[in-house]
Amino acid sequence: MSAPSAAVSAHGHDDHDVSKFQIYVQIAMLLAVITGVEIAIVYVPFAKWLIITILFVLSAVKFLFVIFYFMHLRWDKPFCTILFFIGLVIAGGTMWGLLALFSAENSLPLPT
Amino acid sequence: MSSHAATATIDHHHDPSTTTGIPNKKLLMWAFLASDCMFFGALISTHLIYRLHPPAGGLDPKQVFSPELTSFSTFILLMSSLMMALAVTAIQKGNLKSLRWSLLTTIFFGLIFLGCQVYEFQHFVHDKKMTLSNSLLGSTFYTLTGTHGCHVAIGVLWLVLMYVRSFKVASSSSWLSHQLLHAITLIVVLLASLKVTLGLVHAIQVEPSLGVAFGHFLKAEFLFIAIGLLATGALVWFARPRGPVQFSEANAIDVESMGLYWHFVDIVWIVIFTVVYLLEFL
Amino acid sequence: MRFPNFLPSPLRRVSLPRWGRAFAALGALALLSGCEWWSMNGHQSTIAVEGPVARNQLEVFYVTVWVSVVIFVIVGAVLAYAMVKFRAKTDADEHAQPPEQSHGNPLVELGLIGASILSLVVIAVPTLKSIWYTYDVPADQKANAFEVTATGYQWWFKFEYPSELASVTPDGATKAPLVTGNELVIPVGRPVRINVRTVDVIHSFWVPKLAGKVDMIPNRANHLWLQADKPGYYWGQCAEYCGDSHAVMRFRVIALEKKEFEAWVADQSQTARNVAPLTAGTERPKVQFASLREFKKNEVGITQKFDVNPLEAWRAHQMPDARNENPELIARGKELFTQKTCLACHQVRGHGAAGISAPDLTHFGSRTTLAAGLIENNPEQLRRWIRDPGSVKPGNKMALAYERIDHTGKKIDGIKLTDEEQVALVAYLLSLK
Amino acid sequence: MDLAKSAHLTTEDHAPAAQPSLLAHPSAKTGLMSWLTTVDHKRIGFLYGVFALFFFLVGGFEALLIRAQLMYPNGTVLTAQQYNTMFTMHGTTMIFLAVMPLSSAFFNFIMPLQIGARDVAFPRLNAFSLWTFVAGAIIINIGWFLPAATHGAPDGGWYGYAPLTSKTYIPKHSIDYWIMGLQLLGVASIAASLNFIVTIINMRAPGMTMMRLPVFTWMTLITSFLIVLSFPAITIALVELMMDRNFGTGFFEVSLGGMPILWQHLFWVFGHPEVYILILPAMGIISEILPTFSRKPLFGYPIVVFSGAAIGFLGFTVWSHHMFTTGMGTVATAAFSLATMCIAVPTGVKIFNWIGTLWGGHIMMRTPMMFALGFVWMFMIGGFSGVMHSAAPADSQQNDSYFVIAHFHYVLIGGSIFALLAGIHYWFPLMFGRKVSEFWGKLSFWVIFVGFNVTFFPMHFLGLNGMPRRTYTYDPNLGWNSANFIASIGAFVLGIGIFIYFAVMAYTYFKGEKVGKDVWDGRTLEWSLPNPPPEYNFRVIPTVHARDAWWYEKHHREEIAKEQAEHAKAEEAHGGIHMPFGSIWPFVTSVGVLIGAVGISAFNQLGDPGTEGYWRLAIGSFVLGPKLGLSVFGALVMFVGVYFWSLEGNEGYHLHLDKDGNPVKDGHGKH
């Protein structure tokens, strides 16, 4: 991932920045479109699990686009990505663990 | 600002002064964001756990949430992220003017988002009868989205400070008071426009016809519109050129790490939007 | 002889025998003073267990102990050897050329990692088996299991027998599950499945000799099972910090043979006992409890005597001792129980008291302890309790009903009992067998 | 590479000529102001150490009261309420105010020296962490000095299980102090850790690759990651608890459908990594001391480092082993049981490698080494009782009994405290240029060692014999009398040992034997410095060629001397040594945080009738009521602090040194 960065400094500023501007705008459009799709899909009469899966995939795509482009992880040293993903993975794992623990039968709240 | 740095073009992806080449501030921000994942992880877990095991007789989120408003504010936040990204590119090119405009738009979008959120909370409390303390849904929802809102608010404050800083002149005997006043006027503008946005959203939501709504809005918010305009005038006056500015390409890293924070707030919202709002409408 | 240089230098000159003697003397002292601190056969021992669940858990514990001890001895021996062998013994040694600067040995490392994993497997297997075994009554005994609900209150326990119905009114028309407080009676040789609940904060149900603990957590349906091998009297304790009097939130479990257990259930299912008024001609001693003594605030509330055979002591409590009862006093106590608002919190089935926020007192006289296992149930201690419960058990909820001074210095009126009233209440409560 | 380094150091070269007086950079080098404005990592580390040791004594004093109460059955030294306060404060103090900041003291003082840096990455943020830690410590302890009926010190246990900590069961403000205090400590720890992470990753001297980092620095890095990733969980838990107490939310409120068990999960998601936060720095210290006094490199360096990381990572997967008795069900219990056992493997690896380090060495039995070896033995015992806990069925008997108390005091005292005491002895000559007497050092070691074992070994037996923890009293007929008596005697012996230790330290500080540089024939870079190290640490940023960098330098003197002379010239050409300016603003910010936090925790929405009087003095209280008034006032002060902090900029000045390393006072000194 450091290859593009080398290229960046080698080329002059201008053409690169023009392209970056375009990239940003395109991504913003893409994100907006995905959001629209997400909102729409909720009302589509598909199977629940399918919609949930689609929603998760779409959100993940948005997520990745933002961190890799807007937050330029794509152009930065990979260490930044690693650093962030340490947090992301541990937080995600903990969330998963908590949800799993609370979904177990033993953890259901007392019926009232 | 060192003599070498200023003359050479700055490579924004490599800082030769650090061991790894990643600027300290950027690394700090990424480490903080890793930590922030855990903050929101804990909050979202809490919310989801109680959504998976809702207490009997609790509120039904379907009845409470309004997808239109949320979709709108989601969209706004996405656009603010775009503007933030552009602000970073601008300062990396040393384009101060473009930077300032991008910052202001980002601030503006952030404020609209906050306005929507304040409005949403008001609406939920007064019309949907969901309060912090009358249901678990209220407790977890307000705490989660409120924490996110605080992040946005801190981001806005930071943006404001950065905007003001971009006017810092190299030397002047009165620059401290000048800066303070500048910051204050900007904050006044912000508060006024927050209030005005709120009024606008409210008017539109309440009144079916747009024209009438606008009339109502103008009447109700006249004072704040006036204050906002006045302060904006002052702002422009403060922003007049006053000699060489001590804010340049070398400060790109400050803007960039602020940008990272802002984008992170955005991706947290992406998650919240899906798991807190959308999933409820299945 | 020269002493190793890990001792402060002047001490190195001390001769070995003197040190040896000092240690021997210390050891002997420890023994002589009767300090058998390593013996683990107290009332709450987790080692001297008396039921299959606790035994199973103990076996797992022993596995962990043996694995640990073996590893500790081996690793410790190597460590000790290294410490002695490679010590720089003289000043010259210290200034010698540094040893070879070696960096490690992957093979040794891998071997040790493998050995560690293996020893953990030795622990893991019985652990897993036991987790499933102790979790719930085994399937083949499920039908035979006896079910009880235990509920924690700050700071006492309520025990409810859903399968045993007790009369609420003297005619037996209304029935409700049998309820007792602080003393749980169970049948021997039968698995007992206990549902644990709480009404306030988290408590924990723990009878060390019968089973490990399970927490009583609000909004959560926990349970455990246990079984007693033989008739006995067991000590239990709340094992989760639950506020001021957590330390003295105790209880007892009494395990009885089938017959005796059934008789006990039958007894308890009756409404509270009424003591017949004196008829002319029957001469009974008028018990006055004249010797009731004063207690210091922190005085111990149990006697050594009781420990000799607690189960017998418990049995003795079951029998009404008609010769030592004073019907007038009891009748007076019964009145006072209503007058003094005791019935607002306590239940006495058949006597019109139906409070639910405090221990059921219907057969209070048949219990061996009071105030959640804190003190022995005898006239002296009972009077001590009802006279000023706050001084016996810090912060307990019954004290809230007594006259006291709140934190702003205001006096709050409440229950006030004269000596005579105390004695009457004692007589009444103890008659509830 | 080092050219680049010096380029960086001159980045903020041209500070504005006419700084307004408010932003004048503090320049005091002595006196109170110099301490409040310091950004020097060594001075900050020293302050951390002083505060931590003070709180260690306070926590120890509380422990002695606990032991006095339990010496005999039905003890009467403390009331139930006081006792409960005592163990809560003892646990909280020892963990958050003694061991953590003491580790932090070493992180601050030693770590930058070990990586060849002149300071941490964000010196002012570092000062902010220190003062916010102090603010948190004050708030946690403030209850001791306020009316016990309405305020009082916290008494909910160190893990404050809901719903006991709710307003219903503890209406006093004691818990609010506990919440806000921990919250501030969290902010301080996270800020400090972010700083350390950046410092270690980005501020290493040229040639100091990650696999050449001293193990202590590695453990600092891993600990920092643990802090950064685990504290958020407790922060959120505390926020939720605070909302429950003050704003009527229902997170742990059963009447609204809340599940108190959630608190336990969130707490231990933090709590278990926390115990490794307490032990990993200790392991780092041990991994420095053992090689030095064996005069051999650490055995299996990469594996020791990797196992540290493995412990850190696994630490996030085992939290529920503190909840084996909460009825999680078979599968979850089994999973956490197994995961917990796994931690024994990387920990064992460390033990083996330490023994491997001793093997074939020239062991010099100096005081630090005594403590270090004591650590290895005692930690092993504590670790084994940990493994006994990890077998869930066995733990259902041990949980909340004195067996747990024995376990964690073996790992916390025999582990963390022994290592930290070793570290103090080890680095004392570097920090203050004086050396502790071997006789008194060893004597204190033996008294501590004996006292410690006499105190805590019998507790294993107490636990197995059914003695529950957190009990202010026990009956004499349960077979616990003699063990408790022995434990209490041991505690007093331990107290004497610690008293000797500190008395000797204090004596040495003023009157101890003066020593030259590198007393122990050290291996890592900090020993290349004169003692005490000068403000700028390294006259010339060293270039690292090997793992034990200083050892290598000592054995390759000529090349190194040549290299350094060149680098010195290059640095001088780039303007000399860059030093950051001191700043008062981090301190001001922390003061604001303190005021605001007191406001939030000390008052009901409408104010307490009893205490309102003297707080009303605070500005704003008249208008807004004490709670809002004080909070808003605090926020303002904080904002002012942050505002000037950011305006002041991270400028610095340049130092030029003469031959002896003294700063030259000439026009070039300050740019």
Ligand code: HEA
């Ligand atoms: C410094 C802090 C520290 C450390 C390092 C540890 C280390 C460990 N702890 Fe401990 N623990 C605490 C501090 C610590 N603990 C505290 C404070 C509590 C109580 C909190 C409270 O309730 O208030 C607690 C409680 C606690 C519990 C909960 C008990 C209960 O409340 O019911 C458990 C359960 O599994 C546990 C397990 C372990 C294990 C398996 C390790 C392992 O990391 C130990 C590994 C080490 C070894 C095993 C020794 C060396 C290894 C070898 C020589 C290799 C070969 C060995 C084998 C193969 C077995 N600990």
Ligand code: HEA
């Ligand atoms: C690092 C952490 C740490 C350390 C070092 C210690 C140190 C000690 N602890 Fe600690 N302890 C905990 C962490 C720690 N503890 C925790 C987390 C708990 C659980 C709390 C809870 O349940 O919530 C606990 C609980 C706990 C209990 C159980 C209480 C109960 O459950 O009822 C006991 C009982 O003996 C005890 C004893 C001791 C003793 C004797 C020391 C000794 O080592 C102390 C030695 C130090 C000294 C003796 C100081 C010497 C001081 C002087 C000589 C002078 C004093 C002067 C001034 C104050 C100015 N501790």
Ligand code: CUA
């Ligand atoms: Cu109930 Cu402790």
Ligand SMILES: [Cu+2]
């Ligand atoms: Cu743990």
